Amino acid sequence: MMQCIFLLSDSGEVMLEKQLTGHRVDRSICAWFWEQSIAQGDSFKFLCRVADVLSDYLGGLNEDLIKDNFVIVYELLDEMIDNGFPLTTEPNILREMIAPPNIVSKMLSVVTGTSSNVSNTLPVATASCVPWRKMDPKNTSNEVYVDLVEEMDAIISRDGTLVKCEIYGEVQVNSHLSGLPDLTLSFANASILNDVRFHPCVRLRPWESQQILSFVPPDGQFKLMSYRVKKLKNIPIYVKPQLSSDSGMCRISVLVGIKNDPRKPIDSITVEFQLPPCVLSANLTPNHGTVNILASKVLMFFDHTCSWSIGRLPKDKAPSLSGTLVLAAGLERLPVFPTFQVGFRVMGIALSGLQMDKLDFKNLPSRPYKGFRGLTRAGEYQVRS
Numbered sequence: 001m002m003q004c005i006f007l008l009s010d011s012g013e014v015m016l017e018k019q020l021t022g023h024r025v026d027r028s029i030c031a032w033f034w035e036q037s038i039a040q041g042d043s044f045k046f047l048c049r050v051a052d053v054l055s056d057y058l059g060g061l062n063e064d065l066i067k068d069n070f071v072i073v074y075e076l077l078d079e080m081i082d083n084g085f086p087l088t089t090e091p092n093i094l095r096e097m098i099a100p101p102n103i104v105s106k107m108l109s110v111v112t113g114t115s116s117n118v119s120n121t122l123p124v125a126t127a128s129c130v131p132w133r134k135m136d137p138k139n140t141s142n143e144v145y146v147d148l149v150e151e152m153d154a155i156i157s158r159d160g161t162l163v164k165c166e167i168y169g170e171v172q173v174n175s176h177l178s179g180l181p182d183l184t185l186s187f188a189n190a191s192i193l194n195d196v197r198f199h200p201c202v203r204l205r206p207w208e209s210q211q212i213l214s215f216v217p218p219d220g221q222f223k224l225m226s227y228r229v230k231k232l233k234n235i236p237i238y239v240k241p242q243l244s245s246d247s248g249m250c251r252i253s254v255l256v257g258i259k260n261d262p263r264k265p266i267d268s269i270t271v272e273f274q275l276p277p278c279v280l281s282a283n284l285t286p287n288h289g290t291v292n293i294l295a296s297k298v299l300m301f302f303d304h305t306c307s308w309s310i311g312r313l314p315k316d317k318a319p320s321l322s323g324t325l326v327l328a329a330g331l332e333r334l335p336v337f338p339t340f341q342v343g344f345r346v347m348g349i350a351l352s353g354l355q356m357d358k359l360d361f362k363n364l365p366s367r368p369y370k371g372f373r374g375l376t377r378a379g380e381y382q383v384r385s
Contacts, residue, residue: 142368151379284323
């Protein structure tokens with residue numbers, strides 16, 4: 001049971017406070033929560049669900065969006081929590097109860113003076129055995145798309161050894177099927193999956209016995225399941241930094257190339273590293289792409305980050321970055337070498353090796369169109385120097 005919920009900005013300011021029971025909780029509890037109560041899994045899972053719903057409604061989740069849509073956020077919390085207990089958390093049902101924000105609704109609220117977006121009627125699906133789906137939806141085109149979206153986390157040591165590599169993935173479905181369809185999705189190699197989590201529509205027994213996903217899908221886009229694939233041995237690209245420091249300077253050279261060809265184009269490649277505070281100036285030149293020094297303020301200090309945007313790897317040369325860093329007076333050598341953060345995207349493939357086998361349908365008058373896609377991008381991809 002929860003007694004209160006707070007939405008905080010990046011600076012720690014309480015943007016929204018909602019007391020859920022008769023016992024008022026002071027705002028000072030926020031600092032204690034992160035230290036002590038974060039281990040309570042149920043509360044944390046519900047907070048993640050709240051964040052997902054707000055992001056889906058508002059098209060993102062940041063301080064400005066919360067303040068611009070304060071009324072809708074408060075109405076959503078009213079419907080999602082009843083006297084401290086989670087109640088309605090399915091986005092499709094919430095959309096029928098509370099209209100998502102748009103320009104027309106904002107203009108009407110200004111003209112009429114009414115700010116409520118809550119429907120006067122309760123959605124019929126709330127009393128259904130499949131509350132995540134609208135009652136008897138009609139779609140002009142029966143189609144369903146299944147996407148494997150993965151993020152690769154990797155740590156590469158100074159000598160180029162792969163210390164850790166794993167993938168966090170999601171099976172995302174965009175369903176536009178009429179009636180009450182029953183779907184079955186199977187994988188060719190489901191045994192590689194770990195830490196699986198499912199949407200409430202998934203029946204657990206077929207997965208536990210045969211590792212098959214059997215479900216009645218919500219109407220629209222949703223996350224069917226999430227998973228991890230651990231102890232991977234191959235990474236798509238390499239980043240080789242070389243740094244040497246003496247006489248108040250640091251010479252830097254970074255080389256990027258393909259390590260294991262995924263047979264799909266690798267694009268949106270970026271390499272970033274934070275400049276230590278003792279660096280007074282940087283003179284860096286790439287043979288491909290662009291380099292920018294970005295300044296960001298954290299509390300009372302400024303951090304400077306070097307961002308090298310490569311894009312897609314050229315066929316005629318390996319991208320490289322070279323230059324020098326000038327250190328503060330009195331320093332002979334750079335005390336700490338930076339860690340390089342790498343970004344990339346590979347369209348059309350799931351680098352975990354997960355393969356979808358087939359997608360079957362029941363309770364449909366005609367055979368729908370189905371499509372499959374894969375996408376892998378970098379998550380916490382770090383190269384130490």
